Structures are given as structure tokens and as C-alpha cells.
Amino acid sequence: VIVGQYKNINITCKILKLCSSSLFVLQILSADPVKITVKSGQDANLTCRAAGNGKVSVVRLTRDNLKPNCVLLYRNDQIDEEQQNTQYLGRTKLHNFISTDGKVNLTLNSVTEEDNGVYECRVRTEIKSNTRRKRAALESTFINLRVGAAQSDPPGE
Secondary structure, eight states: OEEEEETTEEEEEEEEEOTTSSOEEEEEEEOSOEEEEEETTSOEEEEEEOSSSEEEEEEEEEETTOSSOEEEEEETTEEOGGGSOGGGTTTEEEOOSEESSSEEEEEEOSOOGGGOEEEEEEEEEEEOOSSSSOEEEEEEEEEEEEEEOOOOOOTTO
8 A cells, every 4th residue: 555645635555466367456545535516406527537548447436325325337338227326317427438638527417415425436447558467547536516505596587
């Protein structure tokens, strides 16, 4: 485990070797949550960090205090709706499947105050390697989503 700071963000890194296979995973965990505030009824754009550029193989967005806690799961080149909490069915969209700028963008449509909470977005990116070993990087982003009441129009408008 490596702990450090990059651009004023606390970072914890783990290098994992899965079983006895030749797959190595670099996991980057950030403890500083991204704060997003939107009004009820609007769409919330969530940006998750991806470790480097490459093909995104897994995106898992979860929320604390939610059972089941899966908001979105992308794997095997598709969204896995069977794992998704029914509150989020049809309300989530993943925008890019190749990370070219170290980011993966998601949209949560028509948010309500019930969507308040801390979300964790895990992105697994395949990394090109000059060896036969498969490499992947896993990065977690924590997002604190706050949804406020929608403002109504003043009378007469």
C-alpha cells in the first residue's frame, strides 16, 4: 500500500495480484469526495476517474445506505440491469467506454431528494502491456451528491 498526495488529493494505492494468475491490478483509492449539488428534477453529471487511458472493462457505481447498493454496473460490454437497484432502472447512462482523458462520465437523470448520498464509482481500465501479462487499473472516486428542492416559478409567470 502506498499513500501520498497528488494535486492536493489524498491518494492510497494498492498493487494486487489476483490469485496465481498473471493479472496485476493497480487500485487507486481517493478519500476526498467530489461534491455535486443539483436541483430536484435536473440531471446529475457524475465524473469518475479512470486510471490512465484505455478500454473501460468495468464501471460499478454504488451508493451508501441503499439496498441493494448498485446504481449502475457495466461489465462484459453491457449494462447489467439485474444487479441494478430498481430505483435507478432507466435513469442512468454511461457515456464513454474508452477513457481518453482519465475520466468516465455518467448521467443520473431526473434526480430527487431520495438520491442524496455518497456514491462510489469504481472504474477498471485495461492497460496495454508489452508483455503477455494482462494488466488492469482500478480507480475509485467518491461523489457526495446533494439534491435540493426545485424552485417553483413566482405567481403570475
